[in-house]
Amino acid sequence: MLEYFLTQNAHCVEDSLSVNCARNVILQLSYPMALISASVQEALAKNKEKQALIKKYENDEKELRKILIKRIPIKKWKLEYYDKKYCERCSAQALYYGNDRLHFVEADAYAMNEEHYSLTTPKNYLENWTDLCPTCEKNTRPVKGTRWLSWSLETREEEDVTEAARLKEKLGL
């Protein structure tokens, strides 16, 4: 597709400047397009591999189930309550609006009730109120946090719908 655009004659465009401009845009796009193409190739290869496996285990329901189940990694958030001091000045704060707040609802039922959901990630924790933060030193701003959100990676199992449907159709189920 790229080659097609690059060899197009300029006759259909009046302003040759805009042709140059378009050419530059296309050249800039060639790297991301190559990346997309590579990942499509990879997905196709994986799909082919899976189809071969399905064919092999056509009559083995247990094996088929394993092949047709996708394991999807999910970030699981957990809310805990405990006191911990940290330096507020160098901590990072992220704000989540709208549907971005949905991630946290499972851990914190009130996540959607606030206009924005704010998540503070301290850089330096403090043992005592008088401790100096190694980053901010004399400008340390000690505060106490009481609610802490943390996450861990878990996997969820899900049926590979496309493959399952294809197989069911093939087996007349």
Ligand SMILES: [Zn+2]
């Ligand atoms: Zn600090």
